[in-house]
Amino acid sequence: MLLKVNNLIKQYQKTGKGVNALDNISFEVKKGAFVTITGPSGSGKTTLLLSLAGLIRTTSGEINFNNFRIDNATDKHLSDFRKDHVGFVMQSFALIPYLTAIENVMLPMAISNVSKKEKIEKANDLMNLVGLEDRKTHFPRELSAGQQQRVAIARALINEPALILADEPTGNLDPSLSSDILNLLKKINNEKHVTILMVTHSPMAAEFGNLKIQLSEGKLINEIKYNSVID
Numbered sequence: 001m002l003l004k005v006n007n008l009i010k011q012y013q014k015t016g017k018g019v020n021a022l023d024n025i026s027f028e029v030k031k032g033a034f035v036t037i038t039g040p041s042g043s044g045k046t047t048l049l050l051s052l053a054g055l056i057r058t059t060s061g062e063i064n065f066n067n068f069r070i071d072n073a074t075d076k077h078l079s080d081f082r083k084d085h086v087g088f089v090m091q092s093f094a095l096i097p098y099l100t101a102i103e104n105v106m107l108p109m110a111i112s113n114v115s116k117k118e119k120i121e122k123a124n125d126l127m128n129l130v131g132l133e134d135r136k137t138h139f140p141r142e143l144s145a146g147q148q149q150r151v152a153i154a155r156a157l158i159n160e161p162a163l164i165l166a167d168e169p170t171g172n173l174d175p176s177l178s179s180d181i182l183n184l185l186k187k188i189n190n191e192k193h194v195t196i197l198m199v200t201h202s203p204m205a206a207e208f209g210n211l212k213i214q215l216s217e218g219k220l221i222n223e224i225k226y227n228s229v230i231d
């Protein structure tokens with residue numbers, strides 16, 4: 001198992017009253033899985049992704065990633081873990097406006113020891129993978145929404161993460177661009193064996209998963225597994 005979540009609880013303290021945003025959640029994810037996470041607004045989807053990335057501290061329970069305990073790791077270990085193993089894709093793309101597409105893609109490698117030449121080669125390969133070989137020097141404002149999300153996906157892949165965490169990656173896109181992006185994620189999942197956890201409101205998008213998790217009020221209320229994937 002790549003990821004094991006056991007009895008995870010996240011309680012936010014707000015105005016003295018505790019809210020269990022995650023209420024005793026357990027599930028397992030095999031390497032190479034495409035997991036989709038659905039549920040109403042406020043059901044804990046973003047909280048779950050942030051917890052898995054170690055970006056927020058959980059209240060109790062365990063998160064194991066390849067035997068690395070995310071829930072009680074130090075900040076330093078967590079930041080190394082994110083840099084080495086996790087790519088993020090958000091609804092709002094979060095591109096840097098004054099960097100070109102390819103510079104945005106290279107950004108996460110800024111602090112790595114890789115040579116400039118190798119960085120450019122890797123970024124070029126990813127621009128090709130996401131179908132933007134002719135948009136490398138465009139600035140974000142010169143790209144369509146779907147193209148901007150492709151740049152964000154290429155950026156998420158640059159450090160060769162084992163895990164992609166995507167929070168509503170198609171939330172700002174119209175249906176046809178959404179299915180382009182979902183097909184791109186599926187291709188990355190198939191070809192690069194990157195494990196993907198994707199939060200979505202769209203039932204159509206949820207169908208892209210081979211493990212579908214449904215949350216309601218912080219609880220995991222349904223889990224549907226399709227074809228088995230490699231361990």
Ligand SMILES: Nc1ncnc2c1ncn2[C@@H]1O[C@H](COP(=O)(O)OP(=O)(O)OP(=O)(O)O)[C@@H](O)[C@H]1O
Nearest residue numbers: 012013014019021040041042043044045046047048
């Ligand atoms: N920083 C915070 N402090 C206090 N409560 C929070 C905080 N972040 C989230 N919550 C609460 O935790 C619950 C889960 O929030 P979360 O953002 O995980 O929901 P979500 O499923 O991602 O919703 P959406 O679909 O609207 O993005 C909500 O009730 C929310 O109000």
Ligand SMILES: [Mg+2]
Nearest residue numbers: 045046047167
């Ligand atoms: Mg959310």
